[in-house]
Amino acid sequence: MPTKAPVRFHGRMPLRKKKAANAALLGAAATALTVKAALAAPTDQAQPRPDAAAVTDPSVVADDVRVRPDHPYSRPLVRKILVEAAARHQVDPKLVLALSYWESGWDQLRVSDTGAVGLMQVQPASATEAGPALLGRQVNLDDPYDNADVGVAILRQDLQAFNSPENALAAYYQGPTSLKADGMYPDTQQYVEGILDLANRMNP
Template sequence: MALRARPPRLAALTALAALAAGPVAVLADVAPADARGRPWPGHPDRLLVGHVVRPGDTATGLATRYHAWTRELVALNHLDRAGTLRVGERVRIPVVVSALPKAKAPAAQAAPVAPPAADPATQGWRHWRMSRDQVREAVRREAQRRGVPVALAQAVAWQESGWHQPVTSAAGALGVMQVLPATGLWMSLYAGRPLDLRETHDNIRAGVTLLRVLLDETRSTRRAVAAYYQGLGAVRRHGIAPGSRPYVANVLAIRDRLAAERG
């Protein structure tokens, strides 16, 4: 995701650094007026927290810091596909309450939040309680099985969902790899069986298999990543679209960081 005042590569590294540091004090550096969350009607386990965009903020970085989903943040604030933020504007961040360290939950929580098992948003999902480390490892195994560079597959998964499964985009993309149902049917042909995108391992298989197909079809990592975001046909017809460039830059920056960590 991009902020005009900051290059996407630095934004991605900031987001990944927050992940590597482990749990953070989510509301520690937010002004008291911004730290008062309120329930998001119709969205169990979410509190809306206000934030005034500062230099260096990115949609991905804010989502990581507040334990929110990037796609929910983008949709809620009607941002463009690149998640562009403007310094000084106020955005609402849908904090996932169950993901917060208990001591850090907003004090003004207005109503008790149902336990995750009772959350309608998670109904139908399978193996959705896997930790980020478990998801990361599952992506690694599938990438090795499919001959996809591990760091690249993990970077796409992080960019798409932050290594979490029960996520649905406004466009209907599902899970860790944010795969559209139609794409899931396509990837099922390669898998030799129907893939359930609401099951974590199948979702990862669909997304990593798609990456394998795109790498084969484009013969270019950058174009394959762009095709993951904007579609293979669009890349073939028009090349990498301007709106896809921040996404591609973020994924490649995260890939490089992950590869460096692996040594």
């Protein structure tokens, strides 16, 4: 790709009202309460969503088989998808796992109140730009492989632009323009601290 000014995407804070910001703080607190359980689970055993009727056994899923977005799948398979995306983009897998868990609880079916989708909670408008710009193709956010790929690519760009995990996570959440203009908002700081703490305890 020719060298050019980085395309800026993602970041939900510029559009977020006070009510949504307060909801984010509550959501972050709720996420923190479930972190201990996620870390306690063996990395090679599935922890299915409570509403899942069944899980996909990753031991019998070929590498080239795509997970249907409307089908329950196991956490080991989600971890595999995220770790492979981290390796492709040369990003710390523990950071990727922690970010995805904090954002979505590793739930590909999750859609936020701002419209962010899937494992990495990527905005559709962001994906429309980031897919071609960073991956050279369009992506389908309903596909967990694509969702992880574009989300980690955006994180990688933020890491390159801001030169620290703290600021990269803040840019991923708050948006780089807002971060540069206003610094970290209180909920952004909590978001960053929570993810970094979780990453330090992750076992990829």
